[in-house]
Amino acid sequence: MVVDNDGYLSLIEYLTENLSLFIDGTGDTGDETVEDVVTDMVASNIMTVFDQNPELSSAIRFQLLKEADAVVDDLGEVLASAWQAKATNEQVTFLEEYISLIKNLFDSVLAR
DSSP: OOTTSHHHHHHHHHHHHTTHHHHHOOSOEEEEEHHHHHHHHHHHHHHHHHHHOTTOOHHHHHHHHHHHHHHHHHHHHHTTTTTTSEEEHHHHHHHHHHHHHHHHHHHHHHHO
16 A cells, blocks of 8 residues: 555655664654654654545555554664664654655555
């Protein structure tokens, strides 16, 4: 559905091209880890998808939740070295943009 399409693979490549943001990890941080930020943002965006598409069947909703979990798992693998570190403001900004792009993939899949 989402994680097995070319757009998603391109986004993973984009993430790996920007790994330096997560390797350095210096800068102002909040209290949340990278994992917390990713999990919250993905959950928030999937809820937005559901709100925007109230006609979705429970089966499709369940599939989308599985896909969202797969996205979090993939991000956890790619960002493993920074996953438990406090997220910097720069990392949060990047993750906001990145997860918005992932939400766009969900939107485009549902539009078909």
